[in-house]
Amino acid sequence: MTNKNKHNCENENACQRLCCTKIENFSVSVGKTQILKDVNIHIHCGELTALIGANGAGKSTLLKAILGEIAHTGSLKYFDAKGARSGHPCIGYVPQYLNFDLSTPTSVLDLFMASLTNLPCWLMSSQTIRTRVTQSLEKVKAQHLIDRRLGALSGGELQRILLALALDPIPDLLLLDEPVSGIDQSGLELFYDIVSELREKFDLSIILVSHDLALVEKYADRVVLLNGQVICTGTPEQVFADERTRKTFGMPLNKQTACSQMASGEERLEL
């Protein structure tokens, strides 16, 4: 399972061109309000794409649409490196832990066992599962937390555990929904260091919804500014230099349009 999506070709460049996830013409309407309109995003394996935008710009809605939790039009396609497999990607999701019910008497092991197996975790435990969970947790340096109650974890610890869960099995596309608050700076940096490391190791495609522009600048390969539709997209430098980004986040303006506007297919031509 672990090596499923690892690309094995000599030519790095060829893989970047082939193993990818395409979000095509995503539109979401709730009632009469259109929340997202014609969103096109093209993600290469091994790349971290950050979604930024003001509150209500539709970032979380886009994640929910990708997860299939809310109705949308448009399609989501995955192509693996050799062109051998394409279709709907296997998605790993790290939700905002702030929405979790943490008073529940559930241990980290229970959470994994319930997610990964059909063995009723209220009745039994098994050494095989325990070993597998320990291996999963080692990926995020959290193996010592296996018997901890969810409610007794710090925000950063829980975030890492949810990451480990999203990585078992290794997904084609990893969605990270970063909480607005509740994790200290060192916890956040540890989290993103682990994400970067795993991204290289497993050649993961990652979409990150983030509110911390400094971290986006440091870790993202590409940035998408969203406001109901894709306003602009490019490298962090390009997007952060753009007037519209600076306006959205209240940064000092320096009149220029640095990033490409990914309207109707031009981005795909370029790729």
Next chain:
Amino acid sequence: MLDSWYGLVSMLLPFQWADHTFMKNALLAVLLATPLFGILSTMVVSSRMAFFSDSLGHGAFTGIAIGMLVGGLSPLWGILLFSVAFAVLITLIKHKSKTAPDTIIGVFASTAVALGLVIMSSGGGFNKFSSYLIGDLLSIAPLEIIMLLNVFIGVILLWLLIFNKLLIISINPALAASRGINTLLIEILFSSALAIVVAMTIQWVGLLIINSLLVLPAAAARNITGNVRQYHCASVCFAVFSGITGLILSYYLNTATGPTIVLVASLLFFVTFSLRSRFIR
């Protein structure tokens, strides 16, 4: 089958209260029903469904009235069918609509209980239904115990199949959906199981207090447990202990059995609540 149970009780429990056949029946019913309450209550509490399970009692109450009105089928089948339909309907609407769940449940529960009261009071004959308000555990009949046994087996099987998924849904529905869990189906199965257990037991426990048995065991267990197995184990133990203690106490104190059981369970809650800091870091 019941005869061997009577023999067993006479042999093991040479006490005055265990002499009567109705007490032997009631004891068997308690031993079958309380573990179910213990198991189901874990997820009622974890999924914050206390209000929902309360409304199931109201649904079952209306089911009784409709069962009587329609006739033909035995009242128990009327209760069962109506309760399950009621539970499935609420779950569906809760899932599809954006209205707050407590509002939806409130609307349905009041409609159901009002409908039940109107049907029961028509012709001025409400008194014969008042026993359903507090229930009568000692009136349980052998045939009903056999049915309860079937429900017991069914719920345990269901729990083996769906508990893992239910746990993930209760922790975070979006996480559950991302792992390919059909949240609506699992919730419907769970609420139907709840509805069946409530419908089966409401005539012995009573509308007024049935919900406490679906809340108290797990609420007490949460105070002192840290993982799912401990949670289930404690919840079932508390439920069975309150059931048996309440049954025996009610015999000697000459009180209604259901409420006595609930009082024992709430006592357990307060004791564990005061001890929680010793168990949970």
